[in-house]
Amino acid sequence: MATILCIETATKNCSVALCVNGKVVALQQDNPNNEPDKGFSHAEKLQVYITQVLAQGNISKNDLEAIAVSKGPGSYTGLRIGVSTAKGLCYALEIPLIAISTLSSLARQVTGSLVAVSYTHLTLPTKR
Numbered sequence: 374m375a376t377i378l379c380i381e382t383a384t385k386n387c388s389v390a391l392c393v394n395g396k397v398v399a400l401q402q403d404n405p406n407n408e409p410d411k412g413f414s415h416a417e418k419l420q421v422y423i424t425q426v427l428a429q430g431n432i433s434k435n436d437l438e439a440i441a442v443s444k445g446p447g448s449y450t451g452l453r454i455g456v457s458t459a460k461g462l463c464y465a466l467e468i469p470l471i472a473i474s475t476l477s478s479l480a481r482q483v484t485g486s487l488v489a490v491s492y493t494h495l496t497l498p499t500k501r
Contacts (some may be wrong), residue, residue: 375438378423378462382446383475387415389422391430415454424460437468444472465490469477 379390381402388402402421403414427434442459445452456472463470 399426
């Protein structure tokens, strides 16, 4: 298995997790859905959360074997922040970047399996 930094910025929720051998060992997240007046905070919190989860997991950036990031659909600005951060770290550390579909990730939380993803219908609010 691997040591993977996971980044989610496609929605209002900004989260970073550290997974070692398939298990989450550290997690930091901001869920502004609990605070209706609060907006997006990805640019302010993402780097802080990355530093915090690496410290919690007692892992240095050089120990990472890959970085996983949500690729959308989702908030355009949020995705740009998450993907550019992940891509910059991967380039500097010379490790693979893994892009994860936001909808597949959400469906897997509901179904518990990737097999049933094609039969699960998900919608994300677009505020349009």
